[in-house]
Amino acid sequence: MRILTGIQPSGTPHIGNYFGAMRQVCSIQDKGETFIFLADYHSLTTGPDPEQLRQNVLELALNYLSCGVDPQKSVLFRQSDVPEVCELTWILNNVTPVGLLERAHSYKDKIAKGFSPNNGLFSYPVLMASDILIYGSNLVPVGKDQKQHLEITRDIAIKFNNQYGEIFTIPEELIPEEVAIVPGIDGQKMSKSYNNTIPIFGKEKAIRKTIMNIVTDCKQLEDPKDPDSCNVVALFKLFASGEELEEMKAKYRAGGYGYGHAKQALFEKMWSYFEPMRQKRAELENNLDFVWEVLRKGGEKAREEAQMTMDKVRKAVGLR
Secondary structure, eight states: EEEEEEEOOOOSSSHHHHIIIIIIHHHHHTEEEEEEEEOHHHHGGOOOHHHHHHHHHHHHHHHHHHHTTTTEEEEEEEGOOTTTHHHHHHHHHTTSSHHHTTOOOHHHHHTTTOOOOHHHHHHHHHHHHHHHHHOSSEEEOOOOGHHHHHHHHHHHHHHHHHHHHHHHOOOEEEEGGGGOOOOTTSSBBBOOTTTTBBBBSHHHHHHHHHHHHHOOOOOTTSSSOOGGGGGHHHTTTTTTTHHHHHHHHHHHHHSSOOOHHHHHHHHHHHHHHHHHHHHHHHHHTHHHHHHHHHHHHHHHHHHHHHHHHHHHHHHHHHHO
């Protein structure tokens, strides 16, 4: 079984990234060959500063390795180290109906949020399909918001296979329902695009301040509160045991327990949870040559696989 996932290097990874995909990748490394790409091509849809993009790639590699990615078990690489994925994107564009892309929710959502409607943003699902198909991926860990993109990938692969022969593996998604969508500090899906994230790594004071800014209702300290509609509780349950979660919910219902108390409890659980990963990251920051070597070797391995796929694709469509 081959497992594939990717994440855009568009800033410091947040707990939505971690629980939505990164943790799953680390936990299934023993179950199959795992490919993890840093999606710098995808990042270009929003016109990032070039130097910042390069720095973000390094930061993301550091964070993946800190969170448990084992380069002996997984192939960690930069998307742009495999230029064949762009060639495949062009080929797949020619079997992808426009209507399929027009129905993509993420494109509509980003336009509604004020993003410039460029063609890269519109055809993002085709590049994502290429990322998945070029490595013969069987299983793709994704957040619930990315499920439609994986469905589009399957549609494109099936259409190509029907037209040119059985070239592509049809992938399946892995979506842990209990953490499929992690809420941001404003209650929307946690996303760097919405500026509502809680970073995995950072200064203690800054992370505490972010958690204290989680949006809640206006109920007073003494008032009973509804734990099932509170963003703080929704985040707390990611880190807490079942007993700890029920204890917090009971305090909410009883009254006399303020949102500030709950936010402090959330901060303490989160800070403790990521402590071993912060220590690992500090070690890696002092050995950046190792990090770059992991990416170099990963890129070589990924490109070997991509080239084998492209030999079949070119022959199938008549380019060889």
